[in-house]
Amino acid sequence: MKATHVTAAALALCAGLAACGSPTPGQPAAEGSGRGPITFLGGKFEAESVQKIVDAWNAAHPDEKATVVLLPESADEQRRKLIQNAQTKSDAGDVMLIDAVWTSEFAANRWVAELTLDTTGFLPNPVETGKYRGKLYAMPVFTGTGLLYYRTDLVKEPPKTWDEMKRICEEVLPKQTGMSCYGGQFDKYEGLTVNFSEAVASAGGELLDASGQPQLTGDAARQAARFLADGFKSGMIPKEAITYKEEEGRVAFQEGKLLFYRNWAYGYEAAQKTDGSSKVNGRFDVAPIPGLTGIGAGTLGGNNLAVSAFSKHKRTAQDFIAFMTSPEQIRAFARTSSMPVPLASIYDDPEMIKKYPYLPALKEGILAAKPRPKAVRYGDVTAAIQESAYAIVTGAKPVEQGLSELQAALGPLLK
Amino acid sequence: MLSPTMIVLALVVFYPLVAAMRESFYESGQRLDADGFVVEGEWFAGLANYAGVVQQRFLNAALNTTLFTVVTVALEVVLGVAMALVMRRAFRGRAFLRASILVPWAVPTAVAGLMWKWIFQADGVANALLGTEILWTADGPWAKLAVVVADVWKTSPFVGLLVLAGLQIIPAEVYEAARVDGATPRQTFWRVTLPLVKPALLVAVLFRLMDALRVFDLPYVMIGPRKQSVETLSGLIWDEATRVHYGPASAYGTALFLYIAVIAFVFVKLLGADLLSDVRARRKEAARDGA
């Protein structure tokens, strides 16, 4: 217990990055100093680019080497594993990559340590996802939001509103065969929460107001739910979209089965491929997603880096995060990977824009994007949203009933 | 002779089992202090965690589990016995047939789940072959069928192999005798083969029953969590545990345990005279045969 206090004090003292200089190479790290070798728990995804950063760190810090340990690919499995480590107070992972929406839960359970890191130069919204009750517990490393993919060969100007989108579809679709208007992720999983809260935000509302109270009985929520429910009923959204996760829809868009598709930025590179896997290469572009009365607001995605509360080398761990999220490393990462990063300057860099032409649209999207509800019991919150949203989009429950049930279900979960 | 078994079981099963059952009476991790931190520790909760047992979600899952168990085990028994009979016959290409029957059981469940999901997805090969546009992986009756097809595929070989082993210890003379007596193949099967293979078949069915009642991975991987039409009790427990509701998860687990225990008990009592028959009875038989 005493030791933890000392570490916490040491961390608190070490304000700002500059003060946190690591010991000079060659000098053995003293025991109990919070320094020493660390383990980085991450998925294999983007592993090559991440490994380069780790190699650069290891070259500069021979006494505080970082080892990458892979977690299973599925997000559920990763979460289970991290929670199990925390519950057994295991130091198997000093630094961990967590989904942005887990931050509150991990912080409230004291599974992750508070961070004293500089976030200057980062986009404000992603940084907000790393905070719990105003304090930083996780440093954003990947970010992103929903974009509207559309066919440039069929659509002159991307729609700004849902009505415009419908109108364009009514003009274009009769001349096409086997093509539907719009798709998103509507299977019963996290993606449905994303799409549903995106619709609500795009109608000018929010799932939760500033005080954290659910706002699902308002007009915005109703309009959003109607847009989705009517979309399915009228066939504007194809019925198989109820089984879509990111990839199923991406494939449908690439095969020319969708005129508009909501997806993350990663889909751009894949749809641009010329190896025959995409029938739409060179014939699509991305735009901010449409809304009820004007450009909509996306939902913020992304991953953050956190230090395990049970790490024996918390100072090294925090330095490692600072290193990984330093402008030089982020820029190097962005050059080899299309995964969007939270550093503002990347989005204005002409070299980067040339490489990833969607960056301006993405920046606009991220700045307008809304985070998903911040909740300690986020798992319960998202399950409740999925339950009602699935019933609404499949038509199993009328819009009003689904929303009022959700309002009632969320209340006690957000206390 | 039994002690090694007992040591292993005590270590890895009875301890966790008791721990999990204890958990079902406690509440933990659900309270926040004024600073927004989760209060550590646990509180005795009485039967509060068991409240969900009478609610719609649990009952729906119990119904799904029961239905799924009855249907799949019945199909697997029929198919498994057929497989065993086929594997037993000597003919050219028997090794190939045996290999093909082994394949489904040998494919890792997670990969099998993924493969079936792939086959059954909206633009998958199942719809292409059938010329249909069924949304197998969406919540609904088709999802049930998809899961049954996949599970029967995956586990029939288990029954097949156990029954085959049972067939192999039936002496050839018995069949010879039946043939001499002029029994038709159908008579031989019902009057000779089936009674003799009954103990092996019962063990297979018993273990399939217990496994099917705990099924979780195929519906979870193929259709997804929290889908009403295919959520099983184990799926519900898994879902609660992932959301760190260990109290309710343990309570549901204990309820499922009792349910399975009752079914297994009834099964053994009704059909399992051969499984638990007393040694003395056998010995008497032996003495009589010897006399």
Add this chain to the structure above:
Amino acid sequence: MARERVRARRFWGSAGMLGIALYCLVPFYWMVVSSFRRTADIHDKTPWPAPWSLESYGAVFAADMGFGRSLLNSFVVAGTTTLVTLAVGTLAAYALARLEFRGKNVVLALVIAVSMFPGALLIVPLLELFTTIGWINTYQAMIVPSMSFALPLTIWNLTTFFRQLPYDLEQAAMIDGCTPFAAFRRVMLPLAAPGVFTTAILAFIATWNEFIIAVTMVNDQARQPATVRIAQFTGAAQFDTPFGTQMAAGVLVTIPLVLLVLFFQRRIVAGLTAGALK
């Protein structure tokens, strides 16, 4: 008339065989075909890959994945589990089938009680236990729990097998001067071989395919079995499930298993026949 009936029966027999083989193999065939497609045309529905590609297999054996090593781990864990389970389980089954003691049915009931509790709930307490005794990242942390799942089936199945075997054989052996253990080893065991062997196959495959315990107890990549490895494969982007790679890995995990079982089965059957002729 009778010949016609025989012919009809043959026909239905063959049709049944064919049906069974198709049901077992067609989904697997689709898995194999998918594993030979390029990532670019993984969504094709042609009955065979066009063009054929080893891209997925290349990804499975990429140097940094250590897939070969993980296959070896799977083999060690499944092999040890099977051998120990058989040794322990055969003894227990023999005792239960042949010896008289009070509370025998209670023992049998306790043994399967294990198979009645949902596995998901055993993981966390087990993880706590293994953390305390320092078993994390060890083979035994996978072997011992797998044994507890394989033992009940072994014991129950072999108990029924031993019970079915006629008693006088052992008695004859013992009269001939064999000790009870020798009688068991020389007479009973070979007779029960189909049962022993089948249980071994089932235990081996069940352990080989075990995922949840392994992923929970072993963080060290050098000790992870193949199933855990397969779950770590990723596609080009975050949401991209590497379907081709996973199918290729699935094929690679399945085929050796089937071949191994067939090989041993043949050897054992041959051994048995030889024994009977003596």
